[in-house]
Amino acid sequence: MTETVASLTRFVPPPAVPVDARGDWPAAEATLGRPLPGDYKHLVAAYGWGEFCDYLRLHTPFGTSRYNGLAWQTGKPSGRAEAEADRGRYPYPLHPAPGGLLIWGGTIDADRLCWLTTGTPDRWPVVVWSSDGRYETHPVGTAAFIEAWAGGRVSSRLLADMEPGPAPWFTTFRPRLHRCLWLTEGPFAHERRSAILRDALAPTADRGTWRSGQGDAGQDHFATVGTDWLLTYDMARPHQIRISFPPEDGPRVGRRLFAAVRRMRCEVTRISAGKGETLPAWGAVAAEDWVPRT
CATH class of the missing domain: 3.30.160.110 (Sirohaem synthase, central domain)
Incomplete structure (x- = not known):
């Protein structure tokens, strides 16, 4: 387990029995066509499919629910004019072009949490793709992003702040x-x-x-x-x-x-x-x- 994931589990207790937390990682990576970050794999093993503080959702590549899973951001430009229009809507490459956004989670406000898949997986930054089509990049990995958000240390124009209150929690989707x-x-x-x-x-x-x-x-x-x-x-x-x-x-x-x-x-x-x-x-x-x- 990475140091950041270990710190997060001390701060936000994981479930005793995580859901959709175990599976065939090589098969999941082959389906996506990319290796996945190591800290994300440790997060999935510890927490599984669920939600931090009734707001921020962690998806896994396992299980059968249509509400779970990882997905690429895609578009369907059919010609040059459409491609130029899409380039304005989507500032990042669209799958299957290299360097696209791979969605690993979301929020109750229908925002999507993604990786910008440039460079090595363990250095992929987190990109927030808001429900109204805006983007912002956070130069940290998945575990560090979740830990900072749960601790009230993420500065975001797009995400709701973690409000002061009880200790942060995780709810398993079951x-x-x-x-x-x-x-x-x-x-x-x-x-x-x-x-x-x-x-x-x-x-x-x-x-x-x-x-x-x-x-x-x-x-x-x-x-x-x-x-x-x-x-x-x-x-x-x-x-x-x-x-x-x-x-x-x-x-x-x-x-x-x-x-x-x-x-x-x-x-x-x-x-x-x-x-x-x-x-x-x-x-x-x-x-x-x-x-x-x-």
Whole structure:
């Protein structure tokens, strides 16, 4: 593992079980027609396919999802006039011309993160290709770029800044079920309810908090450590817990979450499962049965 990747893993803990992190590197490189940077290979092995801080996405060349993978920036000029027009739109060579942009990631704002494939792979700089067609070059490798962005040290006209807040995190892209529990208010104030919920699901890690200016609405975002359950607890309007989790964890999630709601002295009035599906309210569905059995 490179020194930069080792530093990043200390700063942003990688998942216990990365997704799409292992595969045939020689075959992937043969398909692309280029060897790939060493630090990128170490990043993929450590993190796999996923997202840093709900914003910056790392792709891998492995797996079967159409949303994952590496891709060349391409264009299709059909004649000299079209080629000249494309040269204005795309300041870098278009594949298969040498020195094109190879896309290795992206952002939730539809920006693409690329390598400028000139020189040796371990010296390829990162190019941000924004969703509105602008570009900027950062003269560092992939791992150094991600570490600097997560640490708030990247100066960019195109990317959103890493805002101060909880320690940076990584979310693995994996199949997940989504549930939303609509709750009665109960006798406790929000801060105590939130503390009870976090204690019942401990250990947990912060992923940001939001409050309205009037203080009557807000959200607490956190994740369970080791089990990879992602939660949002809404303060009011409506009062609800949203959770996503690996399907195989369904019964365990149900038992722990329902027990937490009882400790919060609240009642579940409705459970929604996404795509317009509504499940029976708590009391009419057992913890083991609130997810489909596979």
